[in-house]
Amino acid sequence: xxxxxxxxxxxxxxxxxxxxxxxxxxxxxxxxxxxxxxxxxxxxxxxxxxxxxxxxxxxxxxxxxxxxxxxxxxxxxxxxxxxxxxxxxxxxxxxxxxxxxxxxxxxxxxxxxxxxxxxxxxxxxxxxxxxxxxxxxxxxxxxxxxxxxxxxxxxxxxxxxxxxxxxxxxxxxxxxxxxxxxxxxxxxxxxxxxxxxxxxxxxxxxxxxxxxxxxxxxxxxxxxxxxxxxxxxxxxxxxxxxxxxxxxxxxxxxxxxxxxxxxxxxxxxxxxxxxxxxxxxxxxxxxxxx
Amino acid sequence: xxxxxxxxxxxxxxxxxxxxxxxxxxxxxxxxxxxxxxxxxxxxxxxxxxxxxxxxxxxxxxxxxxxxxxxxxxxxxxxxxxxxxxxxxxxxxxxxxxxxxxxxxxxxxxxxxxxxxxxxxxxxxxxxxxxxxxxxxxxxxxxxxxxxxxxxxxxxxxxxxxxxxxxxxxxxxxxxxxxxxxxxxxxxxxxxxxxxxxxxxxxxxxxxxxxxxxxxxxxxxxxxxxxxxxxxxxxxxxxxxxxxxxxxxxxxxxxxxxxxxxxxxxxxxxxxxxxxxxxxxxxxxxxxxxxxxxxxxxxxxxxxxxxxxxxxxxxxxxxxxxxxxxxxxxxxx
Numbered sequence: 203x204x205x206x207x208x209x210x211x212x213x214x215x216x217x218x219x220x221x222x223x224x225x226x227x228x229x230x231x232x233x234x235x236x237x238x239x240x241x242x243x244x245x246x247x248x249x250x251x252x253x254x255x256x257x258x259x260x261x262x263x264x265x266x267x268x269x270x271x272x273x274x275x276x277x278x279x280x281x282x283x284x285x286x287x288x289x290x291x292x293x294x295x296x297x298x299x300x301x302x303x304x305x306x307x308x309x310x311x312x313x314x315x316x317x318x319x320x321x322x323x324x325x326x327x328x329x330x331x332x333x334x335x336x337x338x339x340x341x342x343x344x345x346x347x348x349x350x351x352x353x354x355x356x357x358x359x360x361x362x363x364x365x366x367x368x369x370x371x372x373x374x375x376x377x378x379x380x381x382x383x384x385x386x387x388x389x390x391x392x393x394x395x396x397x398x399x400x401x402x403x404x405x406x407x408x409x410x411x412x413x414x415x416x417x418x419x420x421x422x423x424x425x426x427x428x429x430x431x432x433x434x435x436x437x438x439x440x441x442x443x444x445x446x447x448x449x450x451x452x453x454x455x456x457x458x459x460x461x462x463x464x465x466x467x468x469x470x471x472x473x474x475x476x477x478x479x480x481x482x483x484x485x486x487x488x489x490x491x492x
Numbered sequence: 493x494x495x496x497x498x499x500x501x502x503x504x505x506x507x508x509x510x511x512x513x514x515x516x517x518x519x520x521x522x523x524x525x526x527x528x529x530x531x532x533x534x535x536x537x538x539x540x541x542x543x544x545x546x547x548x549x550x551x552x553x554x555x556x557x558x559x560x561x562x563x564x565x566x567x568x569x570x571x572x573x574x575x576x577x578x579x580x581x582x583x584x585x586x587x588x589x590x591x592x593x594x595x596x597x598x599x600x601x602x603x604x605x606x607x608x609x610x611x612x613x614x615x616x617x618x619x620x621x622x623x624x625x626x627x628x629x630x631x632x633x634x635x636x637x638x639x640x641x642x643x644x645x646x647x648x649x650x651x652x653x654x655x656x657x658x659x660x661x662x663x664x665x666x667x668x669x670x671x672x673x674x675x676x677x678x679x680x681x682x683x684x685x686x687x688x689x690x691x692x693x694x695x696x697x698x699x700x701x702x703x704x705x706x707x708x709x710x711x712x713x714x715x716x717x718x719x720x721x722x723x724x725x726x727x728x729x730x731x732x733x734x735x736x737x738x739x740x741x742x743x744x745x746x747x748x749x750x751x752x753x754x755x756x757x758x759x760x761x762x763x764x765x766x767x768x769x770x771x772x773x774x775x776x777x778x779x780x781x782x783x784x785x786x787x788x789x790x791x792x793x794x795x796x797x798x799x800x801x802x803x804x805x806x807x808x809x810x811x812x813x814x815x816x817x818x819x820x821x822x823x824x825x
Contacts, residue, residue, distance in 0.1 A: 205578035206535060216725070235607075236607065237607040237610070237611055239555075239614065241609075242770040284795065287799060288798060288799070291798075293553065293605075293606035293607060293610075294547065294551070294553055294606075294758075295798050295802065296607075297553055297555070297606075297607065297610045298750065298794055298795075298798055299794070299795050299798055301555065301747060301790065301794060302748060302790075302792070302793075302794035302795035302798070303795070304747075304791075304792045305744075305747060305787050305788070305791035305794070306787075306788055306792065306795075308787065309785070309786075309787035309791065310788055312784065312787075313788065322743060344504070362633055419743070420618070423614075423615055423618055426611055426615070434756075460627075462622065462625065462626055462627060463622060463623065463626060465615075465618050465619040465622045466619045466622060466623055468615060468618075468619070469612075469615040469616060469618070469619040472611065472612055472615045473612050473615070475599050476600065476603065476604050476608055476612060477600045477603055477604075480603060
C-alpha cells in the first residue's frame with residue numbers, strides 16, 4: 203500500500219510537469235491550430251539559460267524570473283520572425299518549420315552548452331517538515347509552483363483586458379480585428395506565454411532528470427499525450443490529462459511493463475486517444491462544414 | 493520539327509548511356525570509403541523515395557519513417573544472424589513486413605489529419621529505438637549492443653582501373669540494381685491511375701471520393717508501400733553498414749529523411765537522389781565545425797527552404813528549365 207501511494211504521489215508530481223507542457227501546447231493550438239513540436243526543445247534551451255545564470259552566481263529565484271522573462275521575449279520573437287510568414291501556409295510547411303525549430307534549438311543548446319549531463323539545483327530544501335516518505339520537498343514545491351502558474355494564468359485570462367483580448371483573438375480573429383484588437387500581437391503574446399510556461403516546467407523537471415539537450419524528448423511526448431487526453435482545445439483538461447498520464451505512467455512502469463517502455467506507453471496513449479476519443483475527455487465536438 | 497524531335501531523342505539516349513557508364517565506373521575511380529558513402533546515398537534515396545510517395549504524392553505527413561527503416565534493418569539482421577539467410581534473400585521479407593506494418597499504421601492515420609498524424613508518427617519514431625532495446629526480446633535483437641553482421645563477399649572478383657572489386661564495390665552494384673528497380677517501380681506506380689488517385693486524394697479528398705476513389709484503401713496502401721520502400725532501404729543499410737543498433741535509428745534519422753525529402757523536392761521522383769546526397773555529404777562537411785553544427789545547418793535549411801524554395805532542388809531545376817529552354821515554335825528551335 204505504501205509503495206502504491208508513493209507511486210501515485212510521484213506520478214502526480216511528474217503529471218504536473220506533463221500538464222504544464224500540455225498547457226503550453228494547448229495555448230498555441232487554441233490560437234493557431236498548430237501543434238508546436240519545438241515546445242520541449244525551447245523549454246530545454248530556457249533551462250540552459252537558467253543554468254548559466256546560476257553558474258554566473260545569480261541567486262536561484264533571480265535566475266528563475268530572469269529566465270521566464272527572457273523566454274517570454276524569445277517566444278514572442280520566434281512567433282513574429284519565424285512563424286508569422288508561414289501562418290497561412292499548408293500544414294506540411296508548418297510541421298516542417300516546427301521540426302526545423304526543434305532541430306535548431308536542440309543543436310544550438312548542444313553547441314553552446316555541450317552534451318554532458320549537468321545537475322540543476324532545486325530551490326526547495328532537502329530536509330523539510332512537509333516532506334514525507336511519499337514525496338520529496340521538491341515534488342511538493344514543483345506542484346506548488348505549477349499550480350501557482352495555473353492560477354495566475356486563469357486569473358489573467360479571466361480578469362484582465364489583455365487576457366480578454368487574447369481570448370477574442372483566438373476565438374474569432376476577424377471580429378476581434380474589427381473591434382481593434384491587434385490579433386498578430388495577441389498571437390505573439392500567446393507564444394511568449396507558452397514558452398514561459400515551458401521554461402518553468404523545464405526548470406522544475408531538471409533537478410529530477412538532469413539537464414542535457416535531449417532532456418525534454420520523452421517529456422514532450424507525455425505532454426502531447428496529456429494534451430490529447432484532456433482535449434487539445436481545453437486548458438483545464440490539459441492539466442487534468444497531465445495528472446492522469448503522470449499517474450498512469452508511474453503505475454504502469456512500477457507494476458506492469460517496467461520503465462524501459464515508457465515512450466511506447468506514450469505512443470499507445472497518443473494513438474489510442476486519437477483513434478478512440480479524438481476530442482479527448484474534456485474536448486469539444488467540432489463539426490466542420492464541407 | 494520532326495527531325496528536331498529525333499535529334500532530341502538521340503541526344504537523350506546518348507546522355508542516358510553516358511550516365512550509366514559514369515555511374516558504373518564511379519566506384520573504381522574513388523577510394524573505398526567514398527564507395528561506402530555512395531552506397532549510403534543510394535540507400536537514403538530509396539528511403540526518401542518511399543517517404544515521398546506518402547508525403548509528397550499522398551499528402552500524409554510522417555515524421556516516423558526512421559522507424560520503418562529500423563524495422564527493415566533489423567529484419568535483415570535477424571534473418572542473417574539467426575537463420576543464416578543470404579543477404580539478398582532478406583530484402584523481400586523486410587519489404588513485406590514493413591508493408592504490413594505500414595498498412596496497419598495507415599488505419600489510425602485515416603482518422604488523423606495533418607498535425608495529428610505528424611504527432612503520432614513522431615511518437616512512433618521516438619518509441620521504436622526504446623522498443624528495440626527491450627529486455628524481453630533481447631535474444632532476438634541483441635538489446636543495446638545491436639547485431640554485428642559480416643559484409644557479404646563479392647561472388648567473383650576482377651580488377652578494373654587498378655582497383656579490385658571488393659565487398660563495398662560489390663555492394664555498390666547490388667544497391668544500385670535494387671535502387672534502379674525501386675525507382676522503376678515507383679515511377680510505374682505513380683505515373684498511371686494509382687498515382688493520379690493519390691494526388692487527387694492529396695489535393696481534394698472530397699472530390700476524390702466523389703470520383704469513386706476508395707479513400708481508406710488508397711491511403712492505407714500508400715502508407716504500406718511507402719513503409720515497404722523505406723524498409724527495403726533499411727535492409728540494404730544493415731547489409732552495407734554490417735551493423736544495426738537501436739541508437740542508429742533515433743528520431744533524428746526520421747528528421748534526416750524529412751530534410752532530404754524537402755531538399756530534393758516534394759512529389760518528385762528524381763529529387764530523392766539530390767536529397768539523399770544532401771543528407772549524406774552536408775553533415776560530413778559541417779562536422780568539422782562542431783558536433784552540433786550539422787543539425788543547426790539542417791534546421792536553418794529546412795526553414796529557409798520553406799520560405800524561399802518550397803519545391804526543393806527539382807522545383808528549382810524545373811523553373812530554370814522553363815525559363816531558359818528554347819520556346820516551342822520560336823524561330824531557331
